Amino acid sequence: MEQKTKLKTRLKEGEKVQGADIVCECLLRHGVRTIFGYPGGANIPIYDALYKYPELHHILVRHEQGAAHAAEGYAWANGIPGICFATSGPGATNLVTGLADAMLDSVPLVCITGQVPSPLLGTDAFQETDVLGVTLAVTKHNYLVTKAEDIAPSLYEAFYLASHGRPGPVLVDITKDAQTAYAEFHIPLPKKHLEGRVRLQATPKEVEKIVSMLNSAVRPLIIAGHGMLLSGDGKTLLQIAEKQDIPVTLTQLGLSTIPSTHRLFMGMPGMHGNVAANRAPNEADVILAVGMRFHDRVTGNVAKYAQQAKIIHIDIDPSELGKNVKPTLGVVGDAKMVLEQILPKLSKRRNPQWLKRFHQWKREETEKVYKKELHAPHLKSAQVIAEISRQTKNKATIVADVGQNQMYAARYYTFNDYNTHITSGGLGTMGFALPAGMGVKSADSNREVWIVIGDGGIQMTIQELATIVQEKLEVKIALLNNNFLGMVRQWQELFYKGNYSEVKLKNPNFQKLCDGFGIPSLKAKTFKETREAISKARKKRGPFLVEFVVEAEENVFPMIPAGAGIADMIVSPKDK
Amino acid sequence: MAKNLSTIIIWSENTPGVFFRILWLFRRKMFNIETATVGYTEIPNVTRFTITVSGNGDQVANMCKQVAKLVNVLRVEKVADEKLISRELALAKIQIKGKGEKGEILKIIEHFRAKVLHMTKDTFLVEVTGGEEKIDAFYENMKEYRIIEFVRTGRTALFK
Structure with missing residues (x-):
């Protein structure tokens, strides 16, 4: 992850410095330019070191939750982990909502919290909270660092974990004595078992299966999500859609992967999604679900969702395959890379009849919803x-x-x-x-x-x-x-x-x-x-x-009532 | 013991908190752990967990995928019973009332190839190892007498 571009690094390999300097050096070496944070008693040494690193621009938020969400926005826009600083106790607990948000939306964050000095751990000291315990459920991984020499290995691993595989938030809790103690700065070697863990490409057999399922589909449908957006660009997705004339729907977090104005874009599925995107899953014969996780807001009642369809599910996180909806074919891999593998093997085709259905659905939504909303x-x-x-x-x-x-x-x-x-x-x-x-x-x-x-x-x-x-x-x-x-x-x-x-x-x-x-x-x-x-x-x-x-009492339509199937979508109030 | 248990074997780094992370994840995914044994293995710095849970095959397979995501976990396997030799150990303290009873209890101990670890005037402290069914049967037999204390470790297992 370390940036290969020329960086003015401060520390030499083996140089003995305080833990807080190591924190700043690690950030600098990972290409960090902006930090969102809030100082306090347990992270003052890090803020003192920050003084020596003017390249690290610190944005002083007014509440740590703001720091976490700002770091999310930063990561989302930049594609690199967002960084947060917070102090121990209330500073760290204020991050929790932002961490949980980043965890569910796969946003890479590296949060560095100060902790009470290690001899005081477990004594209910001033501003002490078991941050490792509190944030366990809302981070991809977290660390408690009590020694200066462990700072660099933990931070390097944190950056690696936040941005590799399915991204997510990682928290490093560093005791105040580890921030002030001296240690030699060494660039750590990554752990071997982590490196081989992420699978990016499908096997040739899987590619063959996907291709044969898509080539023989009569009413194919693509549902792409945040994983597609995260994997780099929507061009491959669009090429596949265009080659086979497949309608594309994008989940809420997948929006903007392909232009909304594209002729094959059929809207967003879900509770308040578009008519076409919600009707299609129950009529399609093959669904290519890529970088999405069949969230309950997308599927409604899963027992009434796409029962007739053969589902190809591609996701970088193996635990998503079969978690909510059991796919006919589950493939672990990076959304874009797997699509690149299948693209050249797909045959060209047109689906005029199937697309006609979508245009009917789109017209229905225009008549019943858009016109009313936009011309009220x-x-x-x-x-x-x-x-x-x-x-x-x-x-x-x-x-x-x-x-x-x-x-x-x-x-x-x-x-x-x-x-x-x-x-x-x-x-x-x-x-x-x-x-x-x-x-x-x-x-x-x-x-x-x-x-x-x-x-x-x-x-x-x-x-x-x-x-x-x-x-x-x-x-x-x-x-x-x-x-x-x-x-x-x-x-x-x-x-x-x-x-x-x-x-x-x-x-x-x-x-x-x-x-x-x-x-x-x-x-x-x-x-x-x-x-x-x-x-x-x-x-x-x-x-x-x-x-x-x-208007005070306007309602969002269409709507799938909670717990109902997608077929029970209420398009406009009159349908209710 | 609950029926239809699945055995999950987990190899992890021996780092502080790893037990907490694994057990927490089982709770998070709404599994009730029936038994869990943990200990060092033939590989330095690697801890091996043998965990049994009830749940259908898909649920347990999904659980294993979740565990595999933990950073400190090196490997996870859901293993079919026929591929394993598994044992558990139980300790029981039994009260003896009179000489007649003593003989009867000793017969049961012998039958189950259990060992008397400690004996007082009116108690036996017994160790028994075996599969869950054997331990269950031992317990059922001893229930005829007064069991003062009874503990069992849960399943630990090796591949055949």
Whole structure:
């Protein structure tokens, strides 16, 4: 993993320095440029060493959860692990939500936490928490380091693990005495048993089977997920789809792998997915599922999911094959590499009849859903997102929060460029988007970043507005305000007899809040105001927030009720 | 003992916390561990676990894939019973009431090829090894008398 490009390294092999210096040196040697963190008693020595490493730009967040989500956004945009620093006890426990989020969405993170000095471990010392125990369930692996000489081996392994195979978060907890003790700096050798563990390519026999299943398919369907996006590009996927005329659906975390405008793109499957993407699995005869994990939000009731189809499941994580849906053929490998293996062997074909079905489904959704949403007399979230899409020429990076706003972002933005949709899919962490958007912008200043967030979510991590200002990060925030916890309210309306239990929000004055933070803002109540506000937000340098006052009780459709099969999808309220 | 147990053998690095990581993962995936034995092996710094769980074949196979992902785990195998020779050890402390009973208990001990490790005026401390069924049968026979304490290690196994 160590960067081969020329780096101004500080330490020579065998040089004796403090553990904290080794921490910074390891980061530098792994190409780290940005760290999100928060100092405290147990990691002061690392912050002291950081002073000697000006290449490591530290972004001081306002809460450690913000650091974790920002590091996720950074990793997502850059494809290299995001880095977090936190102190012991509350600093480390504040990371937990972000770690869990990264774990479920396979985002590479390396988090370095300070721990109380080793003689105090287990004594319930000031700010002591068993971080190894607490984070065991939410990391790919974690370490407790009590000796300076163990810092480099643990950190090198942490970087390797975070970014190899299925990515994920790794935490290294370093006692304060290990940070201050002296040790020789040595570049460690990787563990042998870890190196051979990741399988990237399919066997020739597996390739042959996949090819024969696809070549003989009559109604083939591709479902690609985050693994496809993570494997580098969507070109191979598109080449396969085009060669065999196979309709492609992308899961929420797979969105932006191929352009939404492509003729074979048939939308997103799932609870609030597109009609075609949800109808097709129950009519297809062969499904090529690649880099996705048949999540319950995608399949609905698995007993009613794609029972007639032969399923080819390709994933880099062997434990995903057969976990939720039993495939006809399970193949362990990197999404892109396996597709590259099969591409030259596939025969050319056309599926006009099968594609006609998709166009019928698409028309149905246009009639029953899109037209109503986009041409409603009152301002709707769908109109806001579609207008952002239009004005940004489908080229912005959308960082969506969780809930209705997330579904509107996924459904109504047209993703044209690769890797431009980022959200909290698996964990569904409200408050994710604000810090994550910050991380995306700090990773790649050329991106136009739009954070799509609701009035509930923004108040969960609102303190990071201060970080955005301090770092002069040019993010645009689309606050969809319905004064409700919209998704829960929708469920209460549809499935709990309209009992609105604890979903109404008495919100602060967001304009005044923005004033306090020093962020310019506008409020839009009509479509005309929306159009103008987006345009002004884009023209103004620096961060900008637009509060869109959207219809209070709008519902996201289509919807597959929780526990129902995909066939039970409610396309529009009248169908219910 | 529960019926239809699957045996999972795990080789791991001998590092602190590895037992915790493995047991935690079984709990996380909603498995109840029936027995677990752990110890050093012929390979330096390698610990071998013999774990038995109940669950259908697919579930156990998926569990093994999860365990294989643990960084400290070197190898995992779900092994069919016929490929293994497995044994467990049980210790029992039995109360003796009168001479008649003593003779009866000794006969059972002999029948099961168990060993008396310690004897007092009115107790036997007995060691017995064998497969689960033998230990179950030994326990059933001893239940006729008063069992003061009874412990069993769970299955440990070698490949044939």
